[in-house]
Structure formats: C-alpha cells, structure tokens
Amino acid sequence: MKRKLGENDEPVPTANVETPSAKMTTTFADLGLDSRLLQATASQGWQTPTLVQSKAIPLAIDGRDILAKAKTGSGKTAAYILPILQAILKRKQASSDSHTAALILVPTNELVNQVTKVLESLTSFCSREIKVSKLSDKLSDAAQRAVLSDSPDIVVATPARAWHNIKNSALSLEQVTHLVLDEADLVLSYGYDEDLQSVASSLPKGLQTTLMSATLTPEVDTLKGLFCRNPTILDLAEPEDDEGGVSQYVVKCGEDEKFLLIYCMVKLELVKGKAIIFVSDVDRCYRLKLFFEQFGIRSCLLNSELPVNCRVHAVEEFNRGVYNIIIASDENEVIGDEKDQTDLGDEDTIDNGHGGNTETPEAHSKNTATVQSSKRRKSSRRDKNYGVSRGIDFKNVAVVINFDLPLSSRSYLHRIGRTARAGQTGMALSFVIPKDKFRKHMPTSIETAENDEKVLARIIKQQAKRGHEVKPYSFDMKAVEAFRYRMNDALRAVTKVAIREARLRELKQELLKSESLKRHFEENPLEVRHLRHDVELRTTRSQPHLKHVPDYLLPKEGKKGITPKEVGFVPFKKVLDGKGRRAKVFKSKGRRIGGRKNDPLRSFKARSKNK
Numbered sequence: 001m002k003r004k005l006g007e008n009d010e011p012v013p014t015a016n017v018e019t020p021s022a023k024m025t026t027t028f029a030d031l032g033l034d035s036r037l038l039q040a041t042a043s044q045g046w047q048t049p050t051l052v053q054s055k056a057i058p059l060a061i062d063g064r065d066i067l068a069k070a071k072t073g074s075g076k077t078a079a080y081i082l083p084i085l086q087a088i089l090k091r092k093q094a095s096s097d098s099h100t101a102a103l104i105l106v107p108t109n110e111l112v113n114q115v116t117k118v119l120e121s122l123t124s125f126c127s128r129e130i131k132v133s134k135l136s137d138k139l140s141d142a143a144q145r146a147v148l149s150d151s152p153d154i155v156v157a158t159p160a161r162a163w164h165n166i167k168n169s170a171l172s173l174e175q176v177t178h179l180v181l182d183e184a185d186l187v188l189s190y191g192y193d194e195d196l197q198s199v200a201s202s203l204p205k206g207l208q209t210t211l212m213s214a215t216l217t218p219e220v221d222t223l224k225g226l227f228c229r230n231p232t233i234l235d236l237a238e239p240e241d242d243e244g245g246v247s248q249y250v251v252k253c254g255e256d257e258k259f260l261l262i263y264c265m266v267k268l269e270l271v272k273g274k275a276i277i278f279v280s281d282v283d284r285c286y287r288l289k290l291f292f293e294q295f296g297i298r299s300c301l302l303n304s305e306l307p308v309n310c311r312v313h314a315v316e317e318f319n320r321g322v323y324n325i326i327i328a329s330d331e332n333e334v335i336g337d338e339k340d341q342t343d344l345g346d347e348d349t350i351d352n353g354h355g356g357n358t359e360t361p362e363a364h365s366k367n368t369a370t371v372q373s374s375k376r377r378k379s380s381r382r383d384k385n386y387g388v389s390r391g392i393d394f395k396n397v398a399v400v401i402n403f404d405l406p407l408s409s410r411s412y413l414h415r416i417g418r419t420a421r422a423g424q425t426g427m428a429l430s431f432v433i434p435k436d437k438f439r440k441h442m443p444t445s446i447e448t449a450e451n452d453e454k455v456l457a458r459i460i461k462q463q464a465k466r467g468h469e470v471k472p473y474s475f476d477m478k479a480v481e482a483f484r485y486r487m488n489d490a491l492r493a494v495t496k497v498a499i500r501e502a503r504l505r506e507l508k509q510e511l512l513k514s515e516s517l518k519r520h521f522e523e524n525p526l527e528v529r530h531l532r533h534d535v536e537l538r539t540t541r542s543q544p545h546l547k548h549v550p551d552y553l554l555p556k557e558g559k560k561g562i563t564p565k566e567v568g569f570v571p572f573k574k575v576l577d578g579k580g581r582r583a584k585v586f587k588s589k590g591r592r593i594g595g596r597k598n599d600p601l602r603s604f605k606a607r608s609k610n611k
C-alpha cells in the first residue's frame with residue numbers, strides 16, 4: 001500500500017548507520033569502477049574520492065539503498081552518479097537493450113542542468129553506451145516525448161516534470177532500476193509532495209534508491225519511508241577539525257549602512273575574489289546592481305524572473321571567472337519552512353517578517369501563510385523551480401555575503417555552502433539589522449530584517465553545535481563615514497522607477513540572449529560582449545565622479561584603516577597543517593597525491609584577474 005508523505009516512518013536502524021570513522025578508500029580504482037569511469041574522474045582532475053564518494057559508491061554498487069547526509073560541496077553528485085553508470089555499463093556488457101534504467105530527481109531547473117552536465121562529463125568515455133536526457137518545462141510535450149522515445153538510460157528531472165511525463169505515458173518506469181532524490185531535504189519544500197507520491201506509486205518493486213541530503217530533516221525521514229527499503233544511513237558530518245572551511249563573520253549595522261559597507265568592501269577591494277551576494281527579493285537585486293553601477297562596479301544578477309538558460313549561462317560564466325560578483329535573490333527560501341525544523345537536533349525555525357517574541361504557533365503559521373501567499377502572488381511571473389542557495393555548484397567562490405540575512409538557519413547553511421566547496425576555504429559575511437535600527441531608513445528597509453537578531457541567534461546556535469564560531473567583523477565606522485555622502489548620492493539615484501525600468505530592461509535583454517542567439521554569438525565571437533550578463537542597466541541618472549575614489553576620502557592609513565587586515569582578507573587556501581580535509585582528500589599514506597598543477601580546484605585564475 002502506498003504510504004503517505006508525513007506518515008510515521010520506521011526509526012533509523014542504528015546498526016545500519018555508517019560513520020566517517022571507518023577506513024577511507026583512497027583511490028577511485030579501489031572502488032571497483034569501470035575503466036571508462038576512472039578515465040572520466042581522472043579527466044576531471046579528481047585525485048581521490050571524497051568522503052561521501054568513498055563511503056557511498058561501494059554500498060551502492062553492492063545494491064544497497066542509501067540515505068547519505070554530507071555537507072554542501074562534498075561531492076554528493078558523483079557519489080550517486082558513478083554507481084549508476086557502473087551498473088548500466090555492467091548490464092550493457094551482457095545486453096545492448098536500451099531502456100530508462102535510472103531516474104534522478106532534483107528540486108530545481110538549475111540543478112537539472114547542472115546534474116546533466118556532471119553526467120555528461122562522467123560519461124565522456126562511454127557516451128555511446130550511455131544516453132542521458134533531461135526533462136525541462138521549457139520543452140513542449142511533443143519535444144519531451146521525442147527525447148524520451150529515444151530510451152535514454154538516465155533521465156534527470158524535477159519531480160513535477162517526471163510525473164507529467166509518466167502520466168502522459170511518455171516516460172516509462174517499468175525497467176527503472178535506480179532512483180535518486182538529490183537535495184532530499186529541500187525537495188518537499190518546493191511543493192512536490194503530490195508529484196513524489198505519484199512517482200512513488202509508479203515505481204517498479206525492488207528498485208535501488210539513493211537519497212542525498214545536506215541535512216537530516218523530518219522531510220528526509222518522510223522520503224526515506226516512501227522510497228527506501230531499510231537504507232544504509234551515511235551520516236557523514238565531517239570531523240570537527242576537518243570542517244571550518246568557511247570563516248563566518250557578522251556585522252551589525254543600520255539599514256542604509258549595508259549599502260555603505262558593501263560599497264567600501266567592494267570598491268576598496270577589502271574582500272578579494274569572487275563573491276555571491278544574497279538579497280531577499282528581485283527588487284533588491286536591481287537596487288543593489290544599480291547602486292553598484294553608480295560606482296562603476298559590475299555585477300550580474302540571478303533571480304527567478306530571468307530565463308533559465310540565462311541563469312545557467314550566468315553561473316557558467318561566473319565559474320569561468322568572467323564575472324566576480326553575482327547578486328542573487330534567494331526568494332524560495334521561505335517555501336516549506338513554515339514549521340520548526342530539526343536538523344539532528346538543530347532548531348531551525350523560519351521567521352516570517354511579522355512575528356514578535358510573543359508570537360503563538362497559530363499566529364506564526366498564519367503570518368507565514370500571509371507572507372507566502374503574498375510572495376506567491378508577487379512571483380506569478382517567476383520560475384517556481386528556481387533556487388540559487390541550493391546545490392548550485394559555484395566554483396572558487398571566495399566570499400558569500402548575506403546582504404539580507406536569510407529567514408532560517410537552514411537557509412543560512414545552504415547559502416554559505418556556496419563557498420569552501422570540495423575542500424577549499426572561503427568566507428561568509430552577514431549583515432544584521434539590530435532591532436533598534438529597524439525601520440530607521442525607509443528607502444533601504446526590508447520587512448524581514450525585523451527578525452534579523454532572532455535568526456542570528458539561531459544561526460549562532462546551529463553553528464556552535466557544529467563547532468563553528470560566527471565572529472564579529474569589525475569595521476571602523478568612523479573611517480567609513482567619509483564615504484557616506486557618496487553612498488547617499490548613489491542611493492538617491494536608485495529610485496523605484498529606475499528599479500522598475502531596470503527590471504524590464506534586464507528581462508528583455510536576457511530573453512534576447514536565448515539559446516538560439518547564443519549559438520549565433522558563438523559563431524560570431526566578436527559580438528559576444530552582447531551576451532554578457534553584467535552589462536550596465538543605466539536606468540539611473542549618471543554620476544561619473546562616483547566611479548573614482550579620491551585619496552582624501554580614505555583614512556591616513558589607507559584602506560587598512562577601515563578594517564583590521566586579518567578579517568578583510570579572504571584566504572583562498574588554508575595553510576595546510578596535514579590535518580585538514582584537503583589533506584585527507586589529496587593525501588594518501590602521508591604522501592601528497594598530485595600537485596597544484598594537476599588539481600583544477602586549486603587553479604585560481606579568477607584571483608589573479610582580480611588583483
């Protein structure tokens with residue numbers, strides 16, 4: 001009988017729980033992978049499997065259902081892809097029969113594209129044997145049917161897309177042997193409950209399921225009950241001294257001071273390297289971009305209004321080092337987080353922007369519903385399957401700036417997970433509005449900041465449980481004061497009308513850069529600059545003098561007088577003491593495997609560009 005989402009699931013079988021203490025396998029070859037897959041991992045420059053890969057791959061090859069919890073950026077994608085490829089290659093040795101053998105479900109369109117790309121690179125030495133297809137709501141039903149009639153071995157889709165095609169009999173799950181739910185802690189929060197139930201009821205018996213998640217929440221438990229048969233639980237919280245790739249800082253400031261500080265930080269290069277700046281909504285994206293434009297600072301945007309092609313293209317270019325700053329609106333963070341969440345005991349309540357200290361649970365959920373419904377109303381034009389803080393593999397991000405604090409510690413965890421990926425280091429800096437400074441500068445005020453201090457308290461608690469500290473980032477506000485006049489000048493130019501126009505202009509520009517035009521520009525590279533996503537929107541009045549920083553504005557010690565140098569600098573690589581995660585990933589038996597040259601994760605072209 002079909003189980004309902006939310007029904008009580010069996011308790012996690014402790015005997016089945018694997019911890020990271022067990023001996024790690026050191027090479028991909030030790031995992032028993034096909035030589036074509038070994039070639040593919042080598043061509044990615046991966047020297048050794050990450051922890052989750054070395055634990056999950058042998059179990060999956062052994063046919064076990066797996067529920068793996070591993071931190072963001074730890075290589076979960078390849079951990080579930082490689083065993084699937086291995087199984088398909090093995091089967092194809094005996095029979096060349098083609099059918100869909102694996103279904104990979106992810107919560108957003110961005111992730112559909114990203115996972116498909118990882119699949120394409122990992123099948124680059126067996127692309128004739130394994131066909132991969134993605135389902136997208138940008139394709140007509142007929143086009144999707146055509147894609148599926150080719151019997152791809154692996155299909156990647158959101159649960160809604162998958163169910164749509166199953167329902168239309170375009171996608172047959174009859175011979176599916178592998179199912180993956182990636183970002184399992186988030187998939188329900190995108191409202192896929194019914195789709196997942198329907199998909200579950202169409203699955204053949206005995207198929208092997210893998211659930212991948214950055215956190216273990218009640219939602220993950222629900223999905224486990226729905227899809228898994230007594231899975232092996234891999235709880236791969238990294239050992240304490242192994243984590244801490246992200247140095248976390250917080251700065252308490254006034255609402256307009258966020259703009260002042262970000263201007264100083266970026267213009268004076270107090271923060272070096274590539275940055276993702278998270279803001280609360282689409283308007284805020286444009287406000288900050290137009291504000292930056294006043295000072296000649298280029299940035300590109302990611303928000304749910306932009307076409308998915310353009311978003312994917314912008315992330316690819318950011319990863320290639322074409323842009324240094326992405327301003328991303330994190331609109332979907334509120335969905336699904338209306339109730340308390342527990343993440344291995346971490347309390348993670350989402351706030352709604354209305355509640356006070358005395359809020360009752362009923363009032364809380366009512367208020368949350370109001371915020372959600374207003375967000376949903378506003379977002380009718382937007383892609384509801386959009387998500388930036390979830391799973392997107394931004395490369396070599398030096399700093400994540402929470403310009404607007406997220407509404408929950410869970411969102412915070414996913415946001416900061418965009419930096420310090422695959423063993424790198426990075427920094428997260430969050431702006432927090434203290435209660436007494438809330439609503440003191442209406443043009444730059446946002447509703448949700450009312451609860452910043454409460455959310456911060458939860459973040460600190462959550463991070464403390466993980467053995468991490470969120471430290472204050474001290475600015476010398478007196479030294480920054482000299483820039484206030486310029487900040488006000490720039491802010492005044494960013495009017496509501498300018499924002500509205502910028503939004504329309506950007507949308508038009510981005511629609512023009514659709515896939516077909518992109519191909520045209522690829523054939524005509526001289527025109528490629530039109531494809532850039534960080535072009536100026538120029539809907540504000542022009543103030544060319546703001547683009548330069550005259551020396552008289554700086555304190556006499558120079559920019560170092562603004563903030564102590566040890567927090568202003570973002571280290572790109574941790575000093576290795578032989579104990580850290582990098583050491584574990586890249587070292588074997590006391591011997592370092594591979595050098596800087598062979599490890600693409602250590603080639604920081606972007607950094608030298610920024611200097």
Ligand SMILES: Nc1ncnc2c1ncn2[C@@H]1O[C@H](COP(=O)(O)OP(=O)(O)OP(=O)(O)O)[C@@H](O)[C@H]1O
Binds near residue numbers: 048073077214391601
């Ligand atoms: N064995 C490896 N060695 C080095 N780098 C790796 C290895 N496996 C994966 N990577 C790289 O690590 C990065 C993060 O991988 P991936 O996106 O799979 O992480 P994740 O755990 O799924 O993160 P998230 O939870 O945010 O989705 C990618 O850039 C990937 O290319």
